[in-house]
Amino acid sequence: MGESTQELDALVQREYKEGFVTDIESDTLPPGLNEDVIREISRRKNEPAFMLEWRLDAYRKWLDMPEPEWAHINYPKIDFQEISYFSAPKNPDDGPESLDEVDPRLLETYAKLGIPLEEQKILAGVKGANIAVDAVFDSVSVRTTFRGKLADAGVIFCPISEALQEHPELIKKYLGSVVPQTDNYYAALNSAVFSDGSFVYIPKGVRCPMELSTYFRINEMNTGQFERTLIIAEEGSYVSYLEGCTAPMRDENQLHAAVVELVTMKDAEIKYSTVQNWYPGDEYGKGGIYNFVTKRGACRGDNSKISWTQVETGSAITWKYPSVILYGDHSVGEFYSVALTHNMQQADTGTKMVHIGKNTSSTIISKGISAGRGQNTYRGQVKILRGADGARNYSQCDSLLMGDQCGAHTFPYVEVLNKTANLEHEATTSKISEDQLFYLRQRGLSEESAVSMIVNGFCKEVFRELPMEFAVEAQKLLDVSLEGAVG
Amino acid sequence: MLSIKNLKAEIDGKQILNDLSLEVGAGEVHAIMGPNGSGKSTLANVLAGREGHEMTAGSIDYLGKNLTDYNVEERAAEGLFLAFQYPVEIPGVSNIAMLKAAVNSIRKYRKEDELTAGEFLKLIKEKAALVEMKQEFLQRSVNEGFSGGEKKRNEILQMAILEPTLSVLDETDSGLDIDALKIVAHGVNTLRSPDRSMIVVTHYQRLLDYIQPDYVHVLAGGKIVKTGDKDLALELEERGYGWLEQQVETG
Numbered sequence: 001m002g003e004s005t006q007e008l009d010a011l012v013q014r015e016y017k018e019g020f021v022t023d024i025e026s027d028t029l030p031p032g033l034n035e036d037v038i039r040e041i042s043r044r045k046n047e048p049a050f051m052l053e054w055r056l057d058a059y060r061k062w063l064d065m066p067e068p069e070w071a072h073i074n075y076p077k078i079d080f081q082e083i084s085y086f087s088a089p090k091n092p093d094d095g096p097e098s099l100d101e102v103d104p105r106l107l108e109t110y111a112k113l114g115i116p117l118e119e120q121k122i123l124a125g126v127k128g129a130n131i132a133v134d135a136v137f138d139s140v141s142v143r144t145t146f147r148g149k150l151a152d153a154g155v156i157f158c159p160i161s162e163a164l165q166e167h168p169e170l171i172k173k174y175l176g177s178v179v180p181q182t183d184n185y186y187a188a189l190n191s192a193v194f195s196d197g198s199f200v201y202i203p204k205g206v207r208c209p210m211e212l213s214t215y216f217r218i219n220e221m222n223t224g225q226f227e228r229t230l231i232i233a234e235e236g237s238y239v240s241y242l243e244g245c246t247a248p249m250r251d252e253n254q255l256h257a258a259v260v261e262l263v264t265m266k267d268a269e270i271k272y273s274t275v276q277n278w279y280p281g282d283e284y285g286k287g288g289i290y291n292f293v294t295k296r297g298a299c300r301g302d303n304s305k306i307s308w309t310q311v312e313t314g315s316a317i318t319w320k321y322p323s324v325i326l327y328g329d330h331s332v333g334e335f336y337s338v339a340l341t342h343n344m345q346q347a348d349t350g351t352k353m354v355h356i357g358k359n360t361s362s363t364i365i366s367k368g369i370s371a372g373r374g375q376n377t378y379r380g381q382v383k384i385l386r387g388a389d390g391a392r393n394y395s396q397c398d399s400l401l402m403g404d405q406c407g408a409h410t411f412p413y414v415e416v417l418n419k420t421a422n423l424e425h426e427a428t429t430s431k432i433s434e435d436q437l438f439y440l441r442q443r444g445l446s447e448e449s450a451v452s453m454i455v456n457g458f459c460k461e462v463f464r465e466l467p468m469e470f471a472v473e474a475q476k477l478l479d480v481s482l483e484g485a486v487g
Numbered sequence: 488m489l490s491i492k493n494l495k496a497e498i499d500g501k502q503i504l505n506d507l508s509l510e511v512g513a514g515e516v517h518a519i520m521g522p523n524g525s526g527k528s529t530l531a532n533v534l535a536g537r538e539g540h541e542m543t544a545g546s547i548d549y550l551g552k553n554l555t556d557y558n559v560e561e562r563a564a565e566g567l568f569l570a571f572q573y574p575v576e577i578p579g580v581s582n583i584a585m586l587k588a589a590v591n592s593i594r595k596y597r598k599e600d601e602l603t604a605g606e607f608l609k610l611i612k613e614k615a616a617l618v619e620m621k622q623e624f625l626q627r628s629v630n631e632g633f634s635g636g637e638k639k640r641n642e643i644l645q646m647a648i649l650e651p652t653l654s655v656l657d658e659t660d661s662g663l664d665i666d667a668l669k670i671v672a673h674g675v676n677t678l679r680s681p682d683r684s685m686i687v688v689t690h691y692q693r694l695l696d697y698i699q700p701d702y703v704h705v706l707a708g709g710k711i712v713k714t715g716d717k718d719l720a721l722e723l724e725e726r727g728y729g730w731l732e733q734q735v736e737t738g
Contacts, residue, residue, distance in 0.1 A: 434538070439575040442535050443589035443645065444563040444596070453588065457579025457628065 017480070019249030019279055022109045022219050026138065028087040031222060033080050035059065038192055041086050045161045045195075048168050058181040058191030065185050071348040072377040072409055073317050075253075075290065083255055085193045087138040087220040106143075109217065110135055117143045132157055134198045134214040138223055141196050146210060153209050155239075156201035160228055163199035170201060174232055178261035178298045178325070186257040186292040186319075190226045194259065197227035202237040202268075211240050211467055218247035218278070218289070224255040231261070233268035235301060240271040242470055245314070247279045250287050253316060257292045266301030266328065271309070273466050274322075275474055278314035280481075283372070285344030288316025295322035299331035299357075307334040308351065309465040311474045313481040316345060321379065323352035326360035326388075333362040336462040338474070340481055341374025341406070350380035350411075355391040355421070364395040367459050370406035371482060381413040384421040391421045399429040400458050402451075402482075452479045488513045488684045489653055494545035495709075496533045503529040505709035507545070511653070514681040518695055519688045520720060521706035522728040527688045528572060530706070531657040534686075535569040536562050549653065563589075564596035566652030570642040570659050577629040582641065583611060585629050586648055593649065614647040618674045636667030643674040654678070654685045660694035672697030692724040707732050 029037060038059055042052040067077075089103055110117050117135060132146035134157065141159030150157050156167065164171050181191040198214040218225045233239055247254065256278060262270050272295075281288025291314075297306035308322035324333030335351035353362035368376040376399065384391045399408035410427055432454050440450035456463070456475050463471045489511040496504040503526045511517050521527050532540045534547070536559040547554040549567065557565060577585065590610075591601040602610065611625060618640045630638050639659055646654055656675070660668055675685070675698050687698060695703070695717055703720045705713040705728070712731050713719065723731075 433575070435573075435575045436577055438535075438537055438559065439571065440577070440585070440589075441559040442563050442569050442571075443585070443649065444560055444593040445589055446560055446592070449588065449592065453580050453585065454577060457577055460579035 016249055016279060018246035018277065020112065021248040022105055024103060024105050024219070025090045026087050026220050027090050028084050028220055028223060031082050031084045033083070033085060033193070037085055041193060041195060044086070045164070047161075047164055050168075050172060051164055054176070054181070055192050058188050059193075061182045062185070062188035062192055065182065065188055067185050071319055071379070072375065072411075073319065073346045073348050075317055075346075078255060078290065080189075082222065083224045084220070084222055085224060085226070086195055087223040088140040089137060106135075106137060109137070109219075110143075110215070117145060132210045132212050134159060134212075136196050136198075136214060136216045136227060138218060138220050138225065141198075150208070150210065154203040154206055155208050156199065157212055158199055160197045160199040160230060161195075163230075167199075167201070170232065171199075171230070174230055174261065174263060175228075176261075178263060178296050179259050179294050184294060187259050187294040190228060190257050190259045190294070193224075194226045194228035197229040197258070198231075199229075200231040200239060200241065202231075202233045202239045204234040205236045206234075207237065208239040211242060213242040213244065216243065216245040218254060218256065221250065222252065222254070224257065226256075227258045229258070229260040231263070231270055231272070233262075233264045233270050233304075235265045236267045237265075238269045240273070240467060242273040242275070242467060244275045244277065246277050247289055249279050249282075253281075253288060253290055255290050255292070256315075258294070260293070260295040260322075262297035262306055264297065264299050264301060264304035264306055264331075267303045268301060269305040269307070270297065271307045272297070272322075273470060274308075274310040274312070275466075275470055275477065276310065276312045276314050276318070277477060280314050280343065280345050281316040283343040285316065288345070289314065291315035291318045291320065293320040295320065296325065297323070297333070298325045299328050299333065299360075301331070302328040302357070303330045304328050305332040305334070307332075307336070307465070309336040309462060310338070310349075311462070311466070311477065312337070312339040312347060312349060313477050315347075318345075318347040318349055320349045321351055323354070324362065325354045325356065326362065327356050328360075329357040330359045331357055332360070334465075335362075335364045335366070335380075336465045337365070338367045338369070338459045338462045338478070339376055339378075340369040340478060341371070341376045342481055343372040343374060346375045348377040348379055350378045352381045353383070353393060355382075355384045355388040355393070358388060359390040360388055361392040362394075364393070364397075365461050366395075366397045367462055368397070368399045368408050369402070369455060369458070369482075370399070370408050371402040373405045375407045375409070377409040377411065379411045379413075381415070382423060384416045384418050384423075386417045388418050389420050391418065393421075393423045395423075395425045397425075397427045398458065400455065401429065401431050451482065455482060488515075488550065490548040492546045492548075494533070494547065495543045496529060497541050497543055498529065498539060502543075503709055504533065507706075507710050509704065509711060511684050511686065513684060514679075515701045516679065516685045516687060516698065518698075518700035518703045518717075518720065519686060519706055520690065520692075520703060520723060522732065523690070525706045526709045527690075527706055528657055531569055531655045531686075531688055534562075534655055535559060535567065560592070561596070563649075564593045568646050568649055568651030568654045570639075570646055570654065570656040572658040572661060574630045574633075574638040574642055576631045578631050580629050581626050582629050583625040586611065586645060589645075590648060611648060614644055617647055617677055618644045619670050620644055635662035636664060639663055639667065639671055640674070643671055647674060647678060652683060654683070656685065656687045658688055658690060660689055660691065668694065669697060692720040695720045705731055
């Protein structure tokens with residue numbers, strides 16, 4: 001493939017369109033982590049006393065915890081004292097009431113990212129006509145749209161910092177109930193210093209009238225983002241939620257350690273989709289986000305369902321295992337993932353499905369794409385506990401390799417304590433074949449379009465789980481991320 | 488339409504085509520027959536511009552243009568179509584989506600307006616009927632899980648939709664039962680026209696019972712050793728290729 005390789009090499013330079021910096025004055029805590037910093041974060045957010053105690057408790061536990069080293073990723077040791085744990089755009093008052101009070105530079109930032117924050121425009125426009133957005137900029141939420149319309153349906157959708165003021169009883173009841181403080185090193189750190197994130201509460205019997213989404217943006221230098229998201233779906237309710245993330249291009253690595261907790265009661269369903277496009281670093285592996293995320297859902301009620309869909313194209317390092325604990329009988333857990341590593345990116349991602357209730361079922365579809373010198377690892381666990389009669393799991397892990405310097409690794413763990421369980425596992429590893437490329441090019445498609453078509457076909461089972469608008473975005477993102485990846 | 492002069496080509500340094508010359512006029516159907524390993528598929532691939540098939544001497548003139556100036560997709564857009572001997576499977580990509588992208592990619596190259604979804608749907612329905620292909624095949628992934636006959640019918644469907652000027656059919660009859668062969672031949676015959684030429688590469692005479700060629704060429708040892716009309720194909724069926732190969736060696 002001599003000639004075409006050269007043509008493709010010219011395209012290897014991936015353009016990260018979201019890599020700009022917003023020039024805005026920020027109020028940023030000096031780098032470093034100690035109890036005073038945690039007290040300061042809590043004070044600035046005017047939190048109830050129980051919250052501060054909970055944070056300090058997590059921090060003290062974190063100090064004694066070892067950093068996990070089992071993942072198939074390499075990176076220099078993170079100096080947690082060099083990171084700033086709070087940064088917010090300067091604003092006369094916290095929490096602008098109307099759009100006029102939001103700094104125009106922030107509105108411009110989100111406009112550039114294609115995230116609509118002006119309700120009238122959204123309603124008038126075509127794109128995103130039925131989506132409410134919570135926009136989180138560094139450590140704070142700058143705007144949440146359509147709150148009025150959602151409130152009419154009884155849905156609470158607000159920054160978690162605000163939920164602590166308005167609905168402390170719900171936070172107290174559910175925060176840490178799915179991901180305990182000491183669940184893992186990064187979850188403990190997040191519990192101590194989390195700054196903002198989204199809170200969603202869907203009352204009994206309500207089908208959320210809009211898609212909800214949170215858009216996370218890291219802007220400030222040397223700042224970590226530690227967001228916390230909590231979604232509660234009461235009996236018989238339904239919500240579809242999407243998160244997106246981007247960050248400026250910088251030579252330094254930045255830490256993002258989030259925790260997401262989902263709870264579904266009887267007959268409730270949460271569909272949680274992620275399009276992760278943090279800055280991946282340059283082609284030599286300089287810069288990029290370290291993405292250490294804990295996501296877990298608890299199907300507490302019978303017949304409840306939690307479905308995770310993720311498209312992970314960004315970050316220098318991704319460490320993330322969205323999981324479902326299936327307590328309720330007949331409850332359902334799903335995990336659909338596309339993870340792409342190009343250049344020097346490393347991803348160690350997968351899921352955990354824990355079957356506790358009877359006749360519970362789970363589905364895992366993982367698609368890993370490695371290009372350049374990217375390393376892509378699937379790590380998944382299926383656990384069938386003693387009482388989980390009639391549990392079923394179907395797992396499928398497919399890897400697609402592009403070029404000969406990348407790697408794909410699969411670590412499936414299975415633990416079955418009940419004889420009636422039924423588990424299926426399928427795995428494939430393939431390369432884009434020259435035959436496929438020649439075939440499509442002979443039909444008139446450029447090599448680039450041919451690659452894009454083959455890769456999108458490979459990811460189809462996952463993309464069709466995404467809400468319509470985002471499926472299109474995800475395909476485009478994959479195209480950009482893969483430019484020139486064949487060789 | 489197509490003028491191949493003294494073509495030499497090699498794969499991995501091994502010479503396959505040796506001094507091959509061929510003239511194809513507009514509207515003509517040429518059958519190329521020959522024993523295994525004679526270079527039939529190599530000729531088809533060289534015409535399509537496949538990498539790894541290196542042309543070391545000679546010239547290929549196509550509609551007054553030097554074909555080698557164009558890459559694979561440009562040749563396709565210039566109206567050259569190759570029906571594959573082994574059509575490739577592309578999981579997760581629907582037949583209809585691939586075809587729509589192909590049609591519009593070619594139209595874009597020709598600076599024509601892209602077809603709308605409605606226009607394309609109309610076109611594909613009409614053409615699918617030609618090869619008796621059911622709607623469900625259009626929605627299925629390209630060639631995935633297709634039987635041998637379905638794959639070949641799919642190739643003819645693609646040819647019908649892309650409306651090429653020069654079609655090269657590489658062993659389109661291989662792996663076909665008699666019913667599928669008739670459907671494929673019917674599709675090909677319907678597409679015959681005064682400004683569309685075809686090169687039909689085949690190992691057996693059987694296909695030529697259904698697609699009547701204007702010329703039959705025998706390829707052996709990398710060059711055309713004999714040219715005749717359809718009676719030559721019948722003679723080959725009877726006598727095999729051995730006598731021609733011997734002629735080449737002794738001559």
